[in-house]
Structures are given as C-alpha cells and as structure tokens.
Amino acid sequence: MRAFTFSTYKTSLREADIPEPIMGEHDVLVQVQAAGVNQLDEKIRIGEFKQILPYKLPLTLGHDVAGTVLRVGAAVRGFRPGDEVYARPRDHRIGTFAERIAVDEADVAPKPSSISMEEAGSLPLVALTAWQALVEIGNVQRGQKVLIHAGSGGVGSIAIQLAKHLGAEVATTVSASNAAFARELGADHTIDYRNEDFEQLLSGYDFVLDSLGGENLEKSLRILGPCGIAVGISGPPTPDFARSAGLNPVLRLAIAGLSGKIRKQAKRLGVDYRFLFMRASGEQLREISALIERRAIKPIVGRVFPFDETVRALESLRDGGLRGKAVISSR
Numbered sequence: 377m378r379a380f381t382f383s384t385y386k387t388s389l390r391e392a393d394i395p396e397p398i399m400g401e402h403d404v405l406v407q408v409q410a411a412g413v414n415q416l417d418e419k420i421r422i423g424e425f426k427q428i429l430p431y432k433l434p435l436t437l438g439h440d441v442a443g444t445v446l447r448v449g450a451a452v453r454g455f456r457p458g459d460e461v462y463a464r465p466r467d468h469r470i471g472t473f474a475e476r477i478a479v480d481e482a483d484v485a486p487k488p489s490s491i492s493m494e495e496a497g498s499l500p501l502v503a504l505t506a507w508q509a510l511v512e513i514g515n516v517q518r519g520q521k522v523l524i525h526a527g528s529g530g531v532g533s534i535a536i537q538l539a540k541h542l543g544a545e546v547a548t549t550v551s552a553s554n555a556a557f558a559r560e561l562g563a564d565h566t567i568d569y570r571n572e573d574f575e576q577l578l579s580g581y582d583f584v585l586d587s588l589g590g591e592n593l594e595k596s597l598r599i600l601g602p603c604g605i606a607v608g609i610s611g612p613p614t615p616d617f618a619r620s621a622g623l624n625p626v627l628r629l630a631i632a633g634l635s636g637k638i639r640k641q642a643k644r645l646g647v648d649y650r651f652l653f654m655r656a657s658g659e660q661l662r663e664i665s666a667l668i669e670r671r672a673i674k675p676i677v678g679r680v681f682p683f684d685e686t687v688r689a690l691e692s693l694r695d696g697g698l699r700g701k702a703v704i705s706s707r
C-alpha cells in the first residue's frame with residue numbers, strides 16, 4: 377500500500393510501497409480518509425524524539441486518523457466493518473500517512489456524525505492533549521482563570537473552547553491578526569505576544585497551558601496564583617514523566633537535570649509545574665465526541681492537502697501562519 381515514510385532522521389518524507397498492516401486480535405483495520413498533521417510528526421522526523429520514542433526506521437509518520445473500519449480482529453467487540461471512526465493510534469503504532477492502519481480498539485472512537493472526515497482527522501491528538509491538560513491534570517473548574525498560549529494553533533484553538541466549556545475565564549496569547557479569531561473561539565482576553573508582555577497583564581491565574589517552554593514557561597509560573605498549575609507540553613520533561621514512560625536511568629537523570637531549574641522556580645513560587653506528553657485514549661475521545669456533537673467544541677481545519685501532497689503538508693507546519701490544523705485528505 378502507499379505510505380509516506382522516512383529512512384534517515386532529517387531527510388524528507390517520501391512516498392513508499394509498504395506491506396499491509398499486520399492485525400492483532402484487538403485491532404481494527406481503518407481505511408484512512410483523513411489524517412491530521414502534527415508538530416510531533418515533524419519533531420520525530422528531525423530526530424528530536426529519538427531518545428524518548430526510539431522508532432525503527434524507515435517509519436511511516438502520522439498520529440491522527442479518521443476513516444472507515446475495513447476489518448476487525450477476533451477479540452474486537454466495539455466496532456464493525458463499515459463504522460466511521462477516528463483515533464490517535466498509540467505511540468509505537470503510529471503511521472496514518474498511509475492508505476490503511478491497524479489501530480488497537482482501545483484507541484478508537486466512533487467519528488462524531490456532525491463533522492466531516494477532515495474535521496474528525498484534525499482532532500484526536502490536539503483534543504486529547506487539551507483534555508488531558510485541562511480536565512485530567514488541571515481539573516479546571518467554573519470561574520477559574522485559565523491562560524492558553526498559542527491560541528490560534530492546533531492545540532490552542534481546541535483548548536480555548538474546552539476551557540470555556542468548563543466555565544473558565546480564558547486569556548490567550550496570539551498574533552494581533554488572530555485576536556478576533558481567538559475571541560470567536562471564546563477567549564475573554566487576547567494578548568498580542570509580539571507587542572505585549574502577558575506577565576505584565578495577567579496575575580492570579582489558576583491554570584496555564586504552555587506550548588512554548590523556555591522563558592514563556594518561566595513567566596507563566598509567575599502569573600499563577602497560590603497552588604496554580606502550569607502544564608508544559610513543549611517541555612522540559614520531568615522525572616514523573618520519565619518514570620511513567622519507563623525510560624532508562626541515564627535518561628531519567630538527564631531529564632531530571634533538564635527540568636531542575638523550572639521545578640525549583642515552581643516550588644519557590646508555591647505553584648505546580650507538570651509536563652504532559654499526551655497519550656492515546658478512545659475513552660477520552662468519546663467524551664470529546666460528545667462535546668463536538670453538542671457544538672461545545674468545533675474542529676478548526678486551516679488547510680486540507682490531498683494525500684499525494686503529504687510531504688508539502690508536513691512542510692507547511694514550518695511555514696506557520698495557519699489557524700488550527702493542516703489535514704491530509706485521501707478522498
């Protein structure tokens with residue numbers, strides 16, 4: 377079948393003819409109709425994740441899928457051929473930039489009927505990230521003050537909507553040209569990150585979703601009130617993460633070193649810093665589906681590329697300037 381793979385870190389994706397997916401008894405075989413493009417795909421391609429996610433090369437990229445079930449494994453109970461589904465296949469089983477993929481049924485949910493395949497394909501990774509940050513870690517409550525960084529991006533555009541749904545007062549950092557867009561998504565306050573300093577404008581926040589790291593994360597800690605939480609999705613990773621990811625002792629030590637400074641800063645300020653590396657979950661996707669069907673969250677698809685232009689789709693992430701997600705469509 378056709379797929380987009382790379383054989384050496386930092387080299388471009390290229391089209392390849394690869395074997396059909398091997399099905400386990402808990403797997404569903406999905407005909408890929410749409411695949412969201414994520415920064416994680418690009419980071420894996422350039423080798424940024426080779427310690428944490430040691431993939432064998434050549435590797436087919438792609439972490440999001442929407443499509444139709446073709447076949448199910450012997451132990452699958454929840455899906456049948458013909459079902460329309462979406463998923464973020466778990467780590468080490470990615471590869472949605474292909475015609476078909478076998479996905480563990482625990483990672484799959486029925487596709488919300490009110491949205492297109494392309495919209496569904498845009499959602500799993502970013503929506504699960506927003507859910508795991510705001511609901512699972514942050515336990516964000518009505519009336520709390522929440523800052524979402526990069527509100528016009530893939531994660532940010534969903535996180536703003538989820539935070540509003542949870543009843544929070546939401547601030548977000550965006551380019552000036554995206555301020556109106558962020559307000560349409562529900563943001564109460566927009567901060568033009570190129571010309572304004574969010575640290576001078578915000579204080580007493582309960583929760584920050586930081587997708588930038590570095591100085592942005594340090595400042596984010598300083599706008600939190602007592603016991604506030606900052607969730608970092610661009611790092612630095614923490615010892616808790618290293619432990620739960622089962623990393624070896626050398627890597628664990630390195631990771632402890634990477635986040636030592638920010639963890640100390642958080643402790644001094646009486647706030648919490650948590651690193652999130654999102655994980656696959658069909659169960660949480662079902663909760664997200666319910667919010668989609670109730671129109672509490674709408675997918676934001678900035679651009680659709682045909683399957684033949686998968687290489688260009690991945691390159692488009694480097695260009696920036698997109699609202700929401702780039703999606704590859706096989707239809």
Ligand SMILES: NC(=O)c1ccc[n+]([C@@H]2O[C@H](COP(=O)([O-])OP(=O)(O)OC[C@H]3O[C@@H](n4cnc5c(N)ncnc54)[C@H](OP(=O)(O)O)[C@@H]3O)[C@@H](O)[C@H]2O)c1
Pocket residue numbers: 414415416419501502505525526527528529530531532549550551554569587588608609610652653654655693696697698700701
């Ligand atoms: N750890 C995890 O589980 C996880 C999960 C998902 C994503 N991530 C990471 O999170 C980051 C964001 O992902 P994404 O998919 O949302 O990326 P994206 O769709 O490419 O969005 C990036 C956005 O960042 C904005 N931006 C750039 N510089 C900024 C700044 N200084 N302040 C505020 N906004 C700024 C841009 O907004 P404007 O156009 O408005 O300038 C752009 O829309 C990536 O590094 C990704 O790898 C991690």
